[in-house]
Amino acid sequence: MVTVRDVARAAGVSISTVSRALTAPDKVAASTRERVATVAAELGYLPNRAASGLRAGRTGTFGLLVPDLSNPYFAAVTKGVAERAREHGLGVFVVDSEEDPEIEAELLRGLAHQTDGVVLCSPRDVTGDREVVGAKPVVVVNHRIDGTVSVGSDNTAGIELAVEHLHALGHRRIAYVGGPTTSWSDEQRRAALAEAGRHRPDLEILTFGPHRPVVEGGTAAAGVVVASGATAAITFNDVVAVGLVRRVQDLGVRVPHDLSVVSFDDTFLAHLVTPSLTSVHTDLRGVGRQATDLLVRRLAGAGGADGEPATDTLLPARLVVRESTAPAASLLPPG
Amino acid sequence: MVTVRDVARAAGVSISTVSRALTAPDKVAASTRERVATVAAELGYLPNRAASGLRAGRTGTFGLLVPDLSNPYFAAVTKGVAERAREHGLGVFVVDSEEDPEIEAELLRGLAHQTDGVVLCSPRDVTGDREVVGAKPVVVVNHRIDGTVSVGSDNTAGIELAVEHLHALGHRRIAYVGGPTTSWSDEQRRAALAEAGRHRPDLEILTFGPHRPVVEGGTAAAGVVVASGATAAITFNDVVAVGLVRRVQDLGVRVPHDLSVVSFDDTFLAHLVTPSLTSVHTDLRGVGRQATDLLVRRLAGAGGADGEPATDTLLPARLVVRESTAPAASLLPPG
DNA sequence: GTGAAAGCGCTAACAT
DNA sequence: ATGTTAGCGCTTTCAC
Numbered sequence A, B: 001m002v003t004v005r006d007v008a009r010a011a012g013v014s015i016s017t018v019s020r021a022l023t024a025p026d027k028v029a030a031s032t033r034e035r036v037a038t039v040a041a042e043l044g045y046l047p048n049r050a051a052s053g054l055r056a057g058r059t060g061t062f063g064l065l066v067p068d069l070s071n072p073y074f075a076a077v078t079k080g081v082a083e084r085a086r087e088h089g090l091g092v093f094v095v096d097s098e099e100d101p102e103i104e105a106e107l108l109r110g111l112a113h114q115t116d117g118v119v120l121c122s123p124r125d126v127t128g129d130r131e132v133v134g135a136k137p138v139v140v141v142n143h144r145i146d147g148t149v150s151v152g153s154d155n156t157a158g159i160e161l162a163v164e165h166l167h168a169l170g171h172r173r174i175a176y177v178g179g180p181t182t183s184w185s186d187e188q189r190r191a192a193l194a195e196a197g198r199h200r201p202d203l204e205i206l207t208f209g210p211h212r213p214v215v216e217g218g219t220a221a222a223g224v225v226v227a228s229g230a231t232a233a234i235t236f237n238d239v240v241a242v243g244l245v246r247r248v249q250d251l252g253v254r255v256p257h258d259l260s261v262v263s264f265d266d267t268f269l270a271h272l273v274t275p276s277l278t279s280v281h282t283d284l285r286g287v288g289r290q291a292t293d294l295l296v297r298r299l300a301g302a303g304g305a306d307g308e309p310a311t312d313t314l315l316p317a318r319l320v321v322r323e324s325t326a327p328a329a330s331l332l333p334p335g
Numbered sequence C: 001g002t003g004a005a006a007g008c009g010c011t012a013a014c015a016t
Numbered sequence D: 001a002t003g004t005t006a007g008c009g010c011t012t013t014c015a016c
Helices: A004-011 A015-023 A030-043 A049-056 A072-088 A101-114 A127-133 A155-168 A184-199 A215-228 A238-250 A284-300 B004-011 B015-023 B030-043 B049-056 B072-088 B101-114 B127-133 B155-168 B184-199 B215-227 B238-250 B284-300
Strands: A061-066 A091-096 A118-121 A138-141 A149-153 A173-177 A204-208 A232-235 A260-265 A278-281 A312-315 A318-320 B061-066 B091-096 B118-121 B138-141 B149-153 B173-177 B204-208 B232-235 B260-265 B278-281 B312-315 B318-320
Touching (some): A004 A030, A015 A030, A049 B049, A061 A072, A072 A284, A072 B091, A091 A101, A091 B072, A091 B091, A101 A118, A118 A284, A149 A284, A155 A184, A155 A232, A155 A260, A155 A278, A173 A238, A215 A238, A232 A238, A238 A260, A284 A312, B004 B015, B004 B030, B015 B030, B061 B072, B061 B101, B072 B118, B072 B284, B138 B284, B149 B284, B155 B184, B155 B260, B155 B278, B173 B215, B173 B238
Parallel strands (some): A061 A091, A118 A138, A138 A149, A149 A312, A260 A278, B149 B312, B260 B278
Antiparallel strands (some): A278 A318, B278 B318
């Protein structure tokens, strides 16, 4: 293993000069800096993060906690985080809580202890998690929690886009197939739906749920959605939409002819399935990147939990229209 | 931050006793051990991995490199690795190379340097990567490379299962829609296909590709597959199958009526799409778990690259029959 | 601008 | 069985 001593010897300087040349370039003469850099590169020197972290009090690493890596939503966010971390030269510990609050708390504790800060990505209420993390900076994805920096999708705008689209297509009775009660996004969307309904007296909005955010959640909802007489549905996410579509088709309801469906998230599933799904898109990778940038800013700042005021960043929603939505049957010419 | 000193003081022992009580329980008196454990728990002591790693020469952390986290295949493997790492009490650095060989080499270098070993998950030939890692233990997923420990799916058995299934359904002309030339799995499968064809004189096997392992890879292949007169196709993975199915349907070919399709991997996509896909299943999470166990074993052993002879673990393949396969039309009663 | 030296939190000899 | 001590590789005063 090549250490600072090796580089120092080869460059004919002291180890502190090597350290400075590599971490605080302006505190060393240009010529020295260059020589050290060259020698370091030749020797293939890589600083030992454990050692530098131990001494400097920061590890150059942060943690990312997600509930389920195989969920395309979190996979996309994770990619954004990983990508941006690399650009910042930071390491990332990725942990998967398997949607289990206990595991989540345990992992989070460990994560907070070994890293400089944490990006906390959880659909659940993470208020309790906050104190597990202690004084380390946290950025929360997909929640708005008092006293934390958060990043998320603009669910309100998303709902408005979905409703607007369906309303314009002539739908007047829209079902919302909601997610888990613990989901903050779901809460937001329900509130936004109520608001959207208030603005459109001719519109009737029916809400169903809670449903698990899996295929079975969608299949479970199919019966009541069909029975409700709704001509369009908005689902909690793509996967629920897939379940819903499949089951209503089994019941003889055609999508989009008899039922239009708009999903949330627009993960790659949305354009993979048949019919492809009209979906409320958010740049999830961007969410991850943004969360990372916010964390890095806090890391660079006071470093503590109170380094910066709580902020709430919303990434814009965009509606991607595909095959699962069509004009309400009543608008079609008869026959 | 609570350190060994705090625990030592509170428990009335020396710091080395604390360290021993926590890491080598059989080297201290039971009563002492218990007292230390209690005090440590009360104080919320968590050992600092950076410090212990620095001193002990192992970090308690290993790296996992995957080409694309949002690929369901790698997501599943990653989950297995993460899960097992947690059970072993090890941290895991997950990095995403974005399918870029240069990024991969850079990340791998960093990874090898900060960790005790690496699980290398790459569809490409990783021979060059081996030396980047240096002396650290490596477990390779999805390859068989001289001198390394590897874990993978049993592609040969998988092909045999797929061919057997289709042959039994009466298919006599089968197309293989292959993956990238750089894919080792693809190579294996092509070899297995040739073998399967040799055993069945009445069977004709056509191979196509290379194709990118994405939806577009499948759509690109649709034309030639249909033109080839094959009544069944085996695809490199689920995503390619999705593309293939979609496009052949556009061409007026019904699946499975006119064309049966068997995919590889059986990720969650396979039962999500319509028609759901008959797919060669491997326990991918198990692959991840197995890779982790092998790495842990090497970590516990000599620790170096030569600690144990190279081994090649194959996880069994299983065929999951779903809607995308049916008897060859020629076997159906006319009309 | 550069070097000498202290020490981050921990573990592993070496003592006792 | 337990305490004392010397570092792991690095950053950061403090001198010069």
